[in-house]
Amino acid sequence: MVADTMDTNLSGLAEQRLISDPATIQSAGWLDDAWSQLERMIAAGRLPHGLLLHGRLGAPMTALLETLARRLICEAPRDGWPCGECPACRQAEQGSFPDLHRLADDPDHRDIPVDAIRTLIDGAFITRYGRMRLVLIERIERLNRASGNALLKLLEEPPESMQFLCTVEQVDRLLPTIRSRLQRVRLREPRPEELAAWWRQASGCSPERAELLAFIDDPTLVDGTDPTFDWQAVTSAWVQLAEEPRSPLAPIAPWLATPRPVLARWLLRLWPAVARRQTGLADTLPAAIVPMIERLARAHDSERWLEVQTRLIQFAREAGHPLHPELSVEQLALDLVDPRLARRLEPIG
Ligand SMILES: [Zn+2]
Incomplete structure (x- = not known):
């Protein structure tokens, strides 16, 4: 009976597919060093039970x-790659491998709630398949103090055959107590053309589309389908805001409809491209995005580059703050119209 209850609780965690496509990994040249390092650890039986993959989040x-x-x-x-045919591989492919406990990234929430860790711990102590219990935590810097402390106990005294595989992008945001329990493997940053080549291989899309996906760099995008947010509407809203600063709250509906961390990441992705366009530095941008970048460059005062940049970074920092999401987006719009205003405001949170 206990097992039945656990199955219900775990349905969201355990029923997740693990796709393995060696050709895709092999086509991502910037992952070579990390993969070789991992392979050597596995071959020598020295893979640490707590592993932290540190690098750019996203489909690769x-x-x-x-x-x-x-x-x-x-x-x-x-040859060091999963066979794809054994019972464990088949179950993982179908999303039914029983000893998998995964906390996938959630763009809507910065924090991993303590309840999610408790559910994970409850499930992780029940072994059904027998060989190895896998705990996957994506973007582990989302742990807050409470959920971090709950996980720490498990990391300090893990059950036998439990393997933690975690990913992190902003390692400085990770709780030091958790970080010290994990062994880090650093992934190199991909160059834009490497990322575009990866998208061509992974999703079979056109070179133009691959270039666009590489630029958008949506960390929640898992295949070549449309990004999870309406990048065109969000970008157009910024153009309109910059060109018609008298009514800054009129165009920002698409901003309010986008998870704030996603919005912050995207605006910070666009802004350096705007600055390069203003200063005439060479840049290879996807054709679909050039007109909007040019309009943003024309509408902004280049002397205020740093003020806008600072305000966007501030917005990114407060993006996971649970209070007043609408107010924080509206305040951003007002500040971008007059970045000097931002300096007079107390930082939020
Ligand atoms: Zn296999």
Whole structure:
């Protein structure tokens, strides 16, 4: 009966597919060093029970994480890659591998709530398949103090055969107590053309689309389908805001409809491109985005570059703050119209 209750609780965690496509990983040249390092650890039986993959989040990182997880549970790896045919591989492919406990990234929330860790811990102590229990935590810097402390106990005294695979992008945001329990493997930053080549291979899309996906760099995008936010509407809103500063709250509906961390990341992605356009520095931008970048460059005073940048960074920092999401987006719009205003405001949170 206990097992039945657990199954219900875990349905959201355990029923997740682990896709493994060695060709995709092999096509991502910037992952080579990290993969070789991991392979050497596995071959020598020295993979730490708490592993932290540190690098840019997104589809390539997810592919690496899932392929590594598959490699560990596979019963007959071939040349260091999961076989794809053994019972464990088949279950993982279908999303029914029973000893997988995964906290996937959630763009709407900065924090991992303590309840999620408690559910994970409850489930992780029940072994159903037998060989290895996998705990995957994506963007582990989302842990707050309470959920971090709950996880710490498990990391300090893990059950036998429990393997933690975690990903992190902003390692300085990770609680030091958690960080000290994990061994870090650093992934190199991909160059834009490497990322575009990866998208062509992974999703079979056109070179133009691959270039656009590489630029958008949406960390929650897992395949070549549309990004999870309406980047065109969000960008147009900024153009309108900059060109018609008298009514700053009129165009920002698309901003309010976008999770704030996603919005912050995107605005910070666009702004350096605007600055390069203003200063005439060479830049290779996807054609679909050039007109909007040019309008933003024309509408902004280049002398205020740093003020806008500072305000966007401040917005990114407060993006996960649970209070007044609308107010914080509206305040951003007002400040971008007059960045000098931002300096007179107390930082939020
Ligand atoms: Zn296998």
